Amino acid sequence: MSRESGEEEEDWIGTAHPSDPPGGKDSNARVIVHLDLDCFYAQVEAILDPTLKDVPFAVHQKQFVVTTNYAARAVGVPKTGASVAEVRQRFPSLRWVNGEDLREYRRFSRRVHETLLRGMPGCPVERLGMDENFVDVTALAQKRLGEGGGEASSADSSYFAGKIFGGSVLDPSDPAHCRLAVGSRIAEEARKLVLRETGLTSSAGVAGNKLLAKLVGKCHKPDGQTTLLPEDTGRIMSTLDGARSIPGVGSSTAALLSERGVETVADLQGATEAALRGPCLDASAARRLIDLSLGVDPTPVRQSGRPKTIGLEDRFRRLGGREECAEKVRWLVGRLAALVFEDGRMPRSLKVTVRDAAKEEGKGFHRESRQCKVSPALFSDLRTSDTLSERSLEEITAACMGLLEKAVDFTGRFHLTLLGVAVGDLLETAKGTRSIAAFFGGGGGGGGEKRTMEDHSGGEVGKRRKQTGSTGPECPEGWDREVFSSLPADIQRELLESRSDPPAPLHSSNKSEQKKRGPSILSYFSKSKK
Numbered sequence: 132m133s134r135e136s137g138e139e140e141e142d143w144i145g146t147a148h149p150s151d152p153p154g155g156k157d158s159n160a161r162v163i164v165h166l167d168l169d170c171f172y173a174q175v176e177a178i179l180d181p182t183l184k185d186v187p188f189a190v191h192q193k194q195f196v197v198t199t200n201y202a203a204r205a206v207g208v209p210k211t212g213a214s215v216a217e218v219r220q221r222f223p224s225l226r227w228v229n230g231e232d233l234r235e236y237r238r239f240s241r242r243v244h245e246t247l248l249r250g251m252p253g254c255p256v257e258r259l260g261m262d263e264n265f266v267d268v269t270a271l272a273q274k275r276l277g278e279g280g281g282e283a284s285s286a287d288s289s290y291f292a293g294k295i296f297g298g299s300v301l302d303p304s305d306p307a308h309c310r311l312a313v314g315s316r317i318a319e320e321a322r323k324l325v326l327r328e329t330g331l332t333s334s335a336g337v338a339g340n341k342l343l344a345k346l347v348g349k350c351h352k353p354d355g356q357t358t359l360l361p362e363d364t365g366r367i368m369s370t371l372d373g374a375r376s377i378p379g380v381g382s383s384t385a386a387l388l389s390e391r392g393v394e395t396v397a398d399l400q401g402a403t404e405a406a407l408r409g410p411c412l413d414a415s416a417a418r419r420l421i422d423l424s425l426g427v428d429p430t431p432v433r434q435s436g437r438p439k440t441i442g443l444e445d446r447f448r449r450l451g452g453r454e455e456c457a458e459k460v461r462w463l464v465g466r467l468a469a470l471v472f473e474d475g476r477m478p479r480s481l482k483v484t485v486r487d488a489a490k491e492e493g494k495g496f497h498r499e500s501r502q503c504k505v506s507p508a509l510f511s512d513l514r515t516s517d518t519l520s521e522r523s524l525e526e527i528t529a530a531c532m533g534l535l536e537k538a539v540d541f542t543g544r545f546h547l548t549l550l551g552v553a554v555g556d557l558l559e560t561a562k563g564t565r566s567i568a569a570f571f572g573g574g575g576g577g578g579g580e581k582r583t584m585e586d587h588s589g590g591e592v593g594k595r596r597k598q599t600g601s602t603g604p605e606c607p608e609g610w611d612r613e614v615f616s617s618l619p620a621d622i623q624r625e626l627l628e629s630r631s632d633p634p635a636p637l638h639s640s641n642k643s644e645q646k647k648r649g650p651s652i653l654s655y656f657s658k659s660k661k
């Protein structure tokens with residue numbers, strides 16, 4: 132199954148920000164909406180091919196089902212994870228769609244996020260994975276309460292849009308109830324807006340924090356919504372079983388907890404900070420986990436910016452050896468190129484992630500990553516197209532394989548079931564432009580200069596672009612003149628200001644060296660060491 136990085140249910144909720152309120156002080160004064168699209172990939176497929184509408188069908192990637200539409204779920208087809216062979220055998224008349232091309236899913240995902248941003252001005256919207264968004268509607272709910280939505284304070288439970296968890300009833304004299312009641316109406320408006328703008332139905336949870344909103348949103352799906360009143364926090368948490376069922380507690384955290392004898396949410400509720408503290412789990416993480424098990428989550432909804440990394444990964448039963456890995460990496464790099472092109476920023480670091488089942492041996496998932504700095508010139512083909520030249524593809528694949536060999540001993544025992552490639556340290560291109568094309572290819576350069584570029588494909592890495600009409604500052608002695616002159620003038624000036632640092636090598640994976648230099652802008656015009 133190929134998923135984009137960050138899409139997996141990882142430990143998103145386990146990362147409190149230093150500026151967040153201290154754990155344990157969940158004010159419950161907030162109104163948070165969690166919106167999750169219904170059978171997301173399947174809905175997109177049915178929009179692209181209307182003959183699928185209302186017909187039971189499954190979306191698969193390779194030999195696994197990644198989702199099914201609700202018509203299929205109604206006849207007993209599992210939602211996700213089952214093998215295609217097994218499902219085919221049990222449901223021979225089921226229709227199938229290949230979901231390996233993620234482009235349309237990403238497009239719809241972006242449209243949903245943008246719709247929420249536009250439709251709820253002033254409300255922070257945080258995107259989680261491909262089909263989920265948190266919206267903090269506290270200020271809007273307060274405003275409406277003040278503006279005549281105060282009617283909630285004299286209404287009954289029918290004022291709520293959707294359901295109330297556990298059949299609880301509105302107490303109109305309770306300000307938190309009134310805020311949540313108005314929040315439920317805002318959530319309904321948001322879902323209607325998303326449907327109108329994108330054609331996608333969604334389900335929502337409304338509660339006093341992110342954790343509870345996400346949990347309660349699962350109660351009435353599809354096309355439904357549920358609100359949790361603060362006094363039902365204990366009740367909803369008691370419906371969870373394994374610690375992993377706490378949203379955001381991923382496999383690695385669950386493995387750490389299991390090492391400490393904590394398997395269930397109830398175990399965690401009864402644990403002490405001292406008992407949880409230890410290797411890989413400091414006191415604040417331990418406190419946070421206990422808080423989560425009690426339904427306490429003070430983390431704010433953080434407005435999503437552009438992603439810090441762009442990547443994708445693929446899973447397998449087993450990868451045979453180095454050659455097979457190189458082939459997969461090459462394929463992943465090819466797909467990654469299209470994402471980088473679409474994003475428009477210049478990557479300055481490369482990361483490879485691997486899951487080695489041979490290192491797991493009952494200790495839970497074992498994921499390892501290795502990264503290095505790279506010259507953005509490696510990606511310069513993406514100035515005009517979403518495809519890399521053979522040469523660049525080979526070079527980036529070779530860099531990835533170099534990283535992979537640091538994580539995997541190909542001469543010893545290994546059992547790879549996941550490979551991922553990602554780029555990071557993404558540099559915005561010149562002002563007023565969105566693409567690498569503009570960056571490398573002239574037009575829209577910093578300071579308004581006209582930059583005319585030529586392509587010398589086949590040249591050395593980092594030396595491909597030749598400037599024929601620059602008015603930027605002089606390239607200092609010892610620096611790569613062609614790469615330097617291909618940069619917009621504002622970045623050239625920034626480089627000159629920071630030139631007390633030596634330039635970084637093209638592929639440096641030496642951590643101490645990188646630390647010394649930091650993410651210096653100098654690293655992206657370094658000379659090839661080939």
Ligand code: DCP
Nearest residue numbers: 132134167168169170171172173197198211262
């Ligand atoms: N997905 C995937 N691999 C998985 C699980 C999910 O590629 N193992 C993809 C397909 C889903 C999408 O992510 O459509 C969103 O995941 P959800 O868990 O939200 O599931 P759905 O949106 O498909 O269904 P639901 O209506 O239950 O939310």
Ligand code: MG
Nearest residue numbers: 167168169262
């Ligand atoms: Mg969904």
Ligand code: MG
Nearest residue numbers: 167168262263
């Ligand atoms: Mg989801």
